[in-house]
Amino acid sequence: MRKTILMIIVAALLVLVGCDNVMTQSPAVTSSGIQSGASPVNTSGGQSNNSSGSESSYVETYTDESHKQIQYGKLSFDIGEFHVVSRKRSDNTETFECEIDKGKTRPQTRMSVKIQEIEKMDFADIQTIASYLKEMSPNYERIRIYDNVTDDSGITGLYSVTGKELTKYIVCYGDVCYLIESDYDILEVYLFKGDPDANYQADKYKIECADSFVADVNEITYYNKDGSEKVEYDITQGKDGIKYSAGLNYDKEKYMSEFVLKNEEGKKLLELSVSSAFDKSAIIKFLDLNRDGYVDIQFLETEGTMNNIYALYVWDDSQKNFVQVKCDEMLSAIEAYDGYLMNWQKAGADSGIVQKLVWKDKFTLVKESEEAYQAE
Structure with missing residues (x-):
């Protein structure tokens, strides 16, 4: 009997000690300041709920449009005409889902921004950065590099690579870097507080030609501090x-x-030159002018206030070279069709003439018709 009573007393003491330990244990605090295991507190008037039992996961949702800023570590930026509708944390990653404000119109009305801190990255030069981004997204469509940045945001480097659906950004401060993944491909307009110039941009694009042929163009632009620029194709x-x-x-x-x-x-x-302001899209264009399946070249000859004047060069497969097109008309704004070109020449801001130019032979264009136009 005495032995049984002693066993009951010991068991009761063990239960009391265990309860005391549970009551005095402090909840862990995550790096974002949210207590693990507790529902996050929403102080901004929107709804909040914890959708996961995991200590490292939570979801906040917002019903108003007052959440206009994304914050994560040193990252802090306004999102313009967007507002945050939900914020989800999973382990060391946070995802912000955003929508366009009511009454605003944009081609893209929703935006997703996923952020995580990564190891500090130090690159030797621009080429090293570009190689790293190409490895991140081998089928990239565009790469942008802003290096050695001086901006009120505190960002010292921003490197982005755009794929088919997502753009990945590496955003660096003095002592920390972040990886951002977003379906918004110009997030730098919000990340920067100023308007710094890019150092480097790479683009991949396709040019549709006749007979379903498609040419591939890889274009790299280097922007130098002295204002000079170089483009490689x-x-x-x-x-x-x-x-x-x-x-x-x-x-x-x-x-x-x-x-x-x-x-x-x-x-x-070809070796060509022109005296003009630098606008690569105005200086040179690649297109199938004579609709033979090969990419041809339109190059700026004279920069004008009303009309630019262009020279045309078509690919001659027999010579394996580009041949300049002969034409007595001023070639300005060109549209290529099967067997002919439409050539638009401005006489004023909203008026001018449009010419139909037909191919007399492989390398010669002649005017077939001309009529005035007036914009409505």
Whole structure:
């Protein structure tokens, strides 16, 4: 009997000690300041709920449009005409789902931003950064590099690579870096407080030609501190797979752009220059002018206040070279169709003439018709 009573007393003492330990144990606090295992507190008037029993996960949802800022560690930026509708934490990652404000119109009305802290990254040069981004997303469409940045945001480097659906950003401060994944491909407009210039941009794009041929263009632009710029092109014809490379260099002091195109063996095929402000999309265009399946070249000859004047170069497969097109008309704004071009020339801000130019032979255009136009 006495032995039984002693066993009951010992068991009771053990229960009391265990309860005391549970009551005095403090809840852990995560790096974001939310107590693990407790429902997050929403102080901004929106709804909040904890959708997971895990100590490292939670979800907050918001019913109003007052949540206009994304914050994670040193990252803190306004999101303009968007507002946060939910914030989800899972382990060391936070995802912010955003929607456009009511009454605002944008092509993209929703935005997702996923953030996590990563190891501090130190790159030797621009090429090293570009190589790293290409490894992150081998099928990239665009790469942008902002290095050695001086900006009120505190960001010292921002490197992004855009794929088919997502853009990945590496955002660096002095002592920490973050990886952001988003379906919004120009998030830097919100991340930066100023408007710093990019150092480097790489683009991949395709040019549709006649007979369902598609040419591939890899374009890399280097922006230099002295205002000079350099563009490198690698072009592969969809028809026959012919490859060539080109460079467009802008000298700010001389107000001059020079374009050199070489074949796969390094032989110069074209060497052109123009005195103009630097706008690569206005200086050179790649398109199938004569609808033969090969990419041709439209190059700026004279910069004008009302009309730019262009020279046209079409690919001649028999010569394996580009041949300049002969035309007595001022070639300004060109649209290519099967067998002819439409050539628009401005006479004023909303008026001018439009010409139909037909191919007399492989390298000659002649005017078939002309009529005035007036914009409504």
